[in-house]
Amino acid sequence: MRDSAPMIRISVLGPLRVQSAEGLSLTPKGAKNQALLALLALSPDMSRPRRWLEDKLWSQFGPEQASANLRQALSKLRGSFGAHDGVLLADRNSVALDPSRITVDLRDDGLPGDLRTELLEGLDARDPEFEEWLRMERADLQTRLSRAAPQEAKGILIACRSSASDGNGRIMGDVLANQIGENIAEQIRAWRQANEPDLPADLPVSDLSIGCDLVQTDDGHKVFVKGLHMPTGRILYSKLQSVGRLDDILGAEDSIARLVFEAADCIIGKLPQVLDSSRPESRATALSRLSMYRMFSFERDALREAYSLLKQAHELDGNGVYLAWSSMVRMIQLMELLEDDREALREEAIALNYRAIEDSQDNALVQALISKVRGTAQRDAAGAYELAERAVGRNAASAFAWKSLAEAHMLKGDVTAAFDASARARAIAHSSPFRQWWDMGHCIIAIASNRPHEAIEAGEAAARAAPLSRPAHRHLLALYALDGQLDKAQDTAEKLAKIEPGFTLDQIVNDESYPVRTLRNKGLLEPIRALL
Template sequence: MAQTQTGQAGTGIGARDDVSRPTLRISVTGPLSVVTSDGREVTPPGAKTQGLVALLALSPGLRRSRRWIEDKLWSDFGPEQASANLRQALTKLRAAFGPAADAVRADRTSVGFDPERVTVATRLPAGHAAPGRDLLEGIDVRDAEFEDWLRGERARHAAEIEASRPVRATGVLMSCRTEVHDSTLQALFGEILSNQIGESIAEQVRAWRRSGRHTGTHAGAAQEDPTSDLEIACDLLGGSDGARVYIRIVHLPSARMLYSKLQKLDDPQDILSSSPAISALVFEAADRALAMLPQAVDRARPEARATALSRLALYRMFSFEPASLREADDLLTQAHEADANGVYTAWRSLIRTIQMIELLEPDPQALREEMVELNRRALEEGPDNALVQALLSQVRVMALGDAAGGLDLARQSVDRNPTSAFGWLSLSVSRMLAGDQTEAIALSARAREIARFSPFRQWWDLYHCIVCVACNAPAAAIEAGEAAARAAPSFRPAHRHLLALYALEGRLDKAEETARRLARIEPGFTLDRFVNDDTYPVRTLRTKGLLEPVRALL
């Protein structure tokens, strides 16, 4: 986030400051404030009107599309009512601005501020900023979409403030330990498991692992190794009813528990083979620890800032919403600026792929060129990162049709980290493109099982649905598509596939219900476009001839 946003007039208010054209200064640090060039306070009353000012003030170029604004302020309303509400808010805003009302610019598609008339200050003047002042304090719009947007903006604002103190990214230090209770073999199993969790964390944040076994108590371990940030401990316990493993991930400086779980094991040997059950345990532990990491580690550290930004980005990205994908790309750009980790570049390459496939941006060729460049850069920045390899494999298969290159990266990813759901998914998609139907479905099912506790599990459900469609397994495809739709009710790709699959099975009532839902969540959706527009993003359904049954609904 830039410190100020200005137009050609420069950084100050006064380049075109005269009586006939008063200018405005909007402050967003602390409570929202709008002041004219002659010092009059013209902050509009009303939460929604203030929310409109906030959205525009923090938008690129001080402008947004009407639909984007309506989605943030009136997400529970239908399109017509949301548009009427926006018109009313603009009327109130112009009335509050008085002589500066014409600084508000609106047309049929977008709303914005005149950048030559409006300056946005995202920091209070030196000497006036109280420590800990938040962005847009006290604003109360009461819309879930606005609150989600505001959390992202506050994270960016906090990252910018903290970034003003130069700190070198040295990486999170993790001690991977096991405690010996019965046998040396059990200790080895525990050490392998703790290192698998550590490796999965290190794929997503700059981190270093320290390995070692010891006897004694956990408290003693903390005293032995006070320099580590995290301790990952896995203790295997025998019993008459079978073995169990107790996993705990602790932030050592504060002794805060980031994750813990007691899990029964069918066979400790499963740790050596990275069975789906063990992989799911590793994947869950790493994901939960990463989610908690920014709250435990000093936020001034680049690793913590980058992790917080990237987690927000993933929540936005996996919605597949056009505006959310752009916000996710911006968040990942900031994460990379805080810590130049190749995984953030790889995620951005995948975002370009989604935007291109979903036809969400006006220039697909530009998207493709950016995607290819980001793909190249990510491999340079993270050549040995299994998650980078998995993400870039999907990009090469989905967008570039590079079956051989995608398969090579997918195999490297799985060999390097066999507990990652991302790696198995990339291998499944590669096998699907190669025509190996049985293996593609089995690999996708394994990836889905590993990711079953992920907050983004709709990603694996969706791709299992697509793989099953491509491999002529419609019943399994419906089950996976319905799971994706349950996990993320506004997830458009899941509903598109379900529409065709329901029609294929003659369940026209379900198909009609799904079409109505798509019309609510996807601007411009029609059944005619779904069936007859060759550019509509249902390539697998079209290739398999599954659009024809939908004609019965036309």
């Protein structure tokens, strides 16, 4: 915080200019005097040792003459500042400007918008040391301008490779590596790079390598999966797993689907740590990943932050998946009654839904996400089912796709198919840091399927993964009461009262708008009355 109002403004972008707070020009005359002021204005803390300044401006003079020249230049600077000469501070060892009373455009206003802007344009102090300093300062400014300038998101390049002792194994390894690559490409902008012998030798270097090496064993095969950041050689993921039958890879059997989903999720989570942060893909990935942590907390402020993060991600990299996730955030806010204007949330969710499918209609993750919005916000059960089926057909290793299919089955009234699809989604997403999303969904579907004990198990898993999850505790409260576990039900009610301001038992039982629709439709809220 400044002790007093700035008295002088120094502009170093373009020609050097100095102006008082009243608008008077205080620019010193003489190239050496201007260079001295520039050296101080662009120095850390606006301070330098006398000898350092002498070396930059009078490097070809002896020490005594250089010192005398510096004293003369300081006198000229004070004279140009007039009544404001107190901003220039000097003692036997160093010279400084008072940073509390001076603003410098480059320091206080940020980078200029024009890449052509030149630092200290036209300033020539006729000293090789000053010229070298100025060259380096100008180069640093251009580097900063280039990094800050908007860049086109070109996508992350993924090389998918495999090896095996037999031809069939190599094909299956290639299928598996490409499945992992496709799961990554659904969530961020990425391209898979083929590994064919007749391709040019000078292909661009990949950002990632996904390797699947198959080895035959007595009881089948083992596959070693490794995700590598190529420029640094860092291993982002590795796992050795048994494969009973090679056909399991083609059919995306549960253990294979889980391996694919886990590998892709783990690699995506680490990408922002290894990619160049100036790349739009890198920054957008980091923002979207953070948004998911915020989103799946189901908290009001966290959901608002998640929406803002996704908006920033889409501005950096216009990938339709960020619109689909934004639509999902609006749906959660709508369903959880977290905002006052519910109709505005519904309309925005639908609008984002359409924009996402227009931008990324072949993306299985986008299809899965907007299936939920299509069914809930638009009451279009047929449309939701069609999108979910397409998502699973395109990527049978996607936990998101199977969850969307489970919810689409629910809308059609087929609770058995919904339960089976949800169980598969949950199994695939077992290692996800956001597994509470699938656990909570399975809890609700188990309730609809008249499977209270499976519902309790899934609800407890969701509550363990996300202790502040309101949906998990709401449903567990009713399930515990239904199962006669009144002590647990009471404890859960007390937890809800802490994490959900204004919660009461009377509200969950009697408020028709309270978000426990499946419990209410199944008549499972009555046992809670025992706690009233």
